[in-house]
Amino acid sequence: MKNKTRRIKGVWLMWLVMIGLALPALPARADAEFSDVDPQKNSWAVGSIYLMAQKQVLTGYPDGTFRPNQTISKAEWTAMIYRLFDKYRPNLYATGLQKIDGFADVSPEHWAYKPISEIYSHSFNWGVYGLSNMGQLTFRPDMQLTRLQLADMLYSFFDTRLIDRRMSPNDICSVVSDFKDIPYTMYGNKNQYEDAAKTDGRYDAAGSAATLAGEVLPVLFLGTGKSDCSFGTDAFSNAQASSLASLQASGIMTANELGYFRPLDKVTRAEAVTILNRIYNYLSKNYWLGDYTTIQLDQTGAGSSGGSAGSGGGGSGSSGVYNPDTSSYYPDWQDTGGDISGSWSNDSIVNVTDYFDDKGVLTKNLQNGEIEAAVLPKENRYLTVDLQSQDKVDLYLILDGKIAFLKQEELPKTIELDGIKLVGFRTLQRNPNPMRVGGTTATLTVKLSVDKPDTSKPGKKK
Known part of the structure; x- marks a missing residue:
């Protein structure tokens, strides 16, 4: 009888954890706190965590934790986008060749079926699709996203508005070449460039770049150096470079102070909500926000663990400078x-x-x-x-x-x-x-x- 009771409790706890991930949570209190969100260690993300929790974009677990270091999947990222940007439904309104009828690995019973099926149309060029052994279109919803995979996906989001069109190919080349862990190759000869793009196995049978395999494909440029650099004909190289440079310039996703982007690091829950908040503010700053959401984020209402909402970066209530683009506080x-x-x-x-x-x-x-x-x-x-x-x-x-x-x-x-x-x-x-x-x-x-x-x-x- 005791063993049976333990099994019942175990099943019940497992379902509670799954509910915290898969379903919209109950309304969060404005002063909600998470026991594992440290105002010091998580200072760069604490504002975004509480802000997004209040709006039910990404919620905590029944045990009172947020689990900021837990990684996120493609399905979880998609659900977050779906909740925050409630007017953004590209595939729902797509027609003709832009419309995707479904993915072989996302059934109508999947918890994220609705967000996935309403967002991803054929306008998403990189980092989204794959092919099964039977040649069927796949999404891989449970794949844990790396930072580079997310950067590739963001190229196509929001009608490519996250890409800074003011940057020239030479500007983009200069930014990307400064990353310590993003490989790039520069070819002075156009024929050598095109041979490399065709022979390094970067494209699958469907013509999609192999971005879902956890690889860091080298970005290909034409030129002789940072001051003489341009795009070639490889669409994936051009898109990945444009995305990395634009995300760096806008501050949405950046390399650290040593120049490392950490492309194969998994995206954590803390990173995800911070990136979402930066995207929200970027779209707002450029007067595009109304195209994608009706949700108003009260940036000054982002709580902090151990302190009142808007009191600063820690739980001490000390004053600070609020940064609306990252939803965090800096000390005086x-x-x-x-x-x-x-x-x-x-x-x-x-x-x-x-x-x-x-x-x-x-x-x-x-x-x-x-x-x-x-x-x-x-x-x-x-x-x-x-x-x-x-x-x-x-x-x-x-x-x-x-x-x-x-x-x-x-x-x-x-x-x-x-x-x-x-x-x-x-x-x-x-x-x-x-x-x-x-x-x-x-x-x-x-x-x-x-x-x-x-x-x-x-x-x-x-």
Whole structure:
């Protein structure tokens, strides 16, 4: 009798766990807490976790845990997209050749059948489909997604709006070649390029790239180097490179500070909700959000374990700067000796759409958008920054997420980079002049150094 009771309890617990994954959960309390979400270890994701839990996008388990380090499957990712972007149903409204009638491995009884069958049409080019031994279209819903597989899938999501069309093939090549763990090959000869694309086994019998096998296929480029690089005829290389570079530039999925994208690492639940939140904010920032969802995320209502909603990154209730693009908090600015003044801003995500030359100079006509750039200090301890422009242009300076606002009159400025791994820049036109023909031009100059530069003027006593 005892053994029978144990079996019944075991079955019941198993079903509880499955319910936490497969079904929409009960309404979450605004102050819901998860026992295994550490406000310190999970600080980069804690805001997104509570925000998405409140909206039932990805919920916790009956035992009060969220399991942030547990990996997600393609089906789980699809269900999350389906819940958050409730107007996004490409296959439901597809017709003709764009319509997919079904997948051999996703029956109507599958818990994620509805999200999978209503989202994925033939407009999804990479990372979604495969073929069975019988030549049938397969989805592999239970496959645990790697970061590269998700990046490939994101190329086609939201009408390819996650791909930055402002980046040239040369820009994309430059970004991708900086990843330490994304292989690429550059061919100066077009025939060699095309031979490589045909003979390395990257395409299956259906003409789809082999992205579901857990491989990291090399990206193929035409050219002789980073300054002379373009796309060739291999559609998969072009798409994967465009996706990786765009996700890096937008901050949706990025390499770490050492340049590693970790392509074969599995996507965790914490990563998934953070990526979703960044996508949501990216679409909102570009005024596309209304095309895909009716759901309003209250970014300031994202709770934190052990503290009240909106109280900061930890459970202590300490103040901080809220970053709406990542739904997380950064601690207050700690002066590093750079004598930075100015007010705080909430736009503390680093985008990279513009690039410094080898002398640390970047000139741009701001009619085409503000300057958005970044540098990696590496072993350097000091940064000197200056900004010259026709009209008044101010500068946001972002140091590992902590942000300060510098008026142009405060520049040039030398800042100490004690332990800083990433410095971002974003200009802000003070009073844009609509009457100026051709816009205004700004020149941003940066100089990194190991030793503190002498900022005294000639003839001035130290």
